[in-house]
Amino acid sequence: MTSLAPAPHVTEADTLWTERLSERVHGARRSLIRELLKLVDQPDVISFAGGLPAPDVFPRDEIEGATLRVLREQGAVALQYGPTEGYLPLRELLVRHMDRYGIRVRPENVLVTCGAQQGLDLVGRLLLNPGDAVVTEAPTYMGAIQAFGACQARFITVPGDDDGMRVDLLEEALRAAPKFVYLLPNFQNPSGTTLSAERRQRVIELASHYGTPVVEDDPYGQLRYEGRHLPALVKLDADYHGCAHGERALRGGVVYLGTLSKLLAPGLRVGWVVAPDNVISRLVLLKQGADLHTSSFTQMVAHETARSGFLDRHVARIREFYGQRRNVMLEALGRSMPAGVRWTRPQGGLFLWVTLPEGLDSASLLQDALAERVAFVPGHGFFPNGGGERTLRLNFSYCGPDQIEEGIRRLGAVIARRMH
């Protein structure tokens, strides 16, 4: 074969690549939160923008001890390739842990993921063809919009109120034959609201009637600061179909997503998916192609840290810690916000949700706020189909009490100026 003439520089990267991008890239959206996080990283900005747990409550000593034991006693396993399904003792521990919250499953139904975000990605890829519909709350978790958007999903949104998704509006959405319903029943991100017991039951009845799977995202369920624990949708679904009577199996229409990011530390990237047999086996297959498996090292460190009751003791500790910060923020809002500003009163989780008076726009407010060295996330990005211009999300887990008071004071002043 003779040599070709010099290439006509068609490989200038811009045209070379952009002409070849897949459709799903156009469906992908950059997360506003994560872009913002870069901007607000300056030390003098009081940021309520992230969703970061407080490093003060990372169990650093326990993780250090666990890491040493893992490396010294099982280093050859921790540093080696492992099964796609995840480290079995960790899956067994997660099963025992969920059992204490009424969720009864077998380790075979648990797949360990790189955070709950990967669970969303895998579920989206399992179920969504381009153009398929998915029902979500509005507002809903931005990372879910991103994951399902990358599958080129259409969003059918159902608004919420103080008791979570307006299930009286859900049936109409189900008639449009969505592939699944995506819900965060506990202390929702971003709104902080909790789906009431009655509405949970109704979601399961409706989803069962229409044969629509439910994806239950529960990163914060154990971080409850007041009120009683409400049963998970995955438990209600099992009860409804009568398959939890000693069977410890899952047969129904709910996929449940959990994570250790808020319970231990997000830097470990350990989450999990619970799904019926035929679903979990397919998720395992997708996970295998996606990244082979979650780090054996971080899984074993998470297991070694969490076992022997530590996770429960630690959860009790961070509940008190974050509960106090929530109280500080609620009190500060009461003191500092001008009349006409409304906010939710979350019973748990990391976030609360502010609605500004008519005429204000949270995105442009953010510019003023950053000038005063305080940050939040404008609500618009949490609405898959637009809206929410008057809303914003505040995180209360990351900043200390003094910072919360000062930050809310600044924010109140910025809003007051805008209103006049």
Added chain:
Amino acid sequence: MTSLAPAPHVTEADTLWTERLSERVHGARRSLIRELLKLVDQPDVISFAGGLPAPDVFPRDEIEGATLRVLREQGAVALQYGPTEGYLPLRELLVRHMDRYGIRVRPENVLVTCGAQQGLDLVGRLLLNPGDAVVTEAPTYMGAIQAFGACQARFITVPGDDDGMRVDLLEEALRAAPKFVYLLPNFQNPSGTTLSAERRQRVIELASHYGTPVVEDDPYGQLRYEGRHLPALVKLDADYHGCAHGERALRGGVVYLGTLSKLLAPGLRVGWVVAPDNVISRLVLLKQGADLHTSSFTQMVAHETARSGFLDRHVARIREFYGQRRNVMLEALGRSMPAGVRWTRPQGGLFLWVTLPEGLDSASLLQDALAERVAFVPGHGFFPNGGGERTLRLNFSYCGPDQIEEGIRRLGAVIARRMH
């Protein structure tokens, strides 16, 4: 709203879920290797089936020391959420490391992934719409078949010989307008062959001429046991387009995938992608929706372990270690294999490739071999469009020298029995 009649049990998981699966699930294949790994996990089986590095050379003490320093000095960062792009000091270290192999890029062009497998997944999702063609070698890496298969790609395969892909057959494949060419130029998995210097240059000329991107998968490039290092395609592409003269930037048509799995430890799940500006930014976007970011903890542990020249010293050590095991296997094959059996002589990497005489089938041979407590991977699964029934892959990195000799002896006897 009144209560519904009891649900007609349409939510029996089987029908509920299978009716709703996305198209891409049908494109996904379960990796034969990983299924096999479960079978051969019994202690008395000598397994040449996996692709596992030897735990003997995991730098356990160094990782332990690095982990302690990371947790004690930077625990709040290591356990927290981090940027999607990856931990900047690690990206800078990888840039310096690649520079020693002639690949000159900026940290901005590096995205840290969960192993190189995630790089394959992200690149597939970036470029492949259902039905799109991708050019691969035959045989090729099973994990790539799985990742691109999940994107519902069609495979156009180009056979190889002892000098790697038959580039004289590549041009015809490029005329079919594939989205990209996927290649493992160094010590290919599974065949162990290396793309010659002349063919590398020709791949770049052809790809440039046809404007086809190249995805260069290089998990083993530094594990060379003899011969001189050959330039990476990403370097040749930069040279060809004249953009590497001091510019330290990437402008061309090659995406390069690297991993620390074989250099440090696969359990950390730390790999990376190198791509031009406009490509890397889109891969970051997809990664964000896929899992937010790779574990901050494992990235920082990898960085702390690798820095100050340790990675180079360690690579020199494992080169010697694996080179010796390769030699042991080559000698054992020479002694134990019946006439008519052929195998490759890899200059590096972890694998060699055996071709059986006419009339033998490696899949059915595996049953006999397992009865004799020795395992390998039948070659068929490495061919995206079928074929390879007479081939098999042997790993020489995992078993010790005595086991290699005994295993090859058993395998030779099994083959000899089949031939008579």
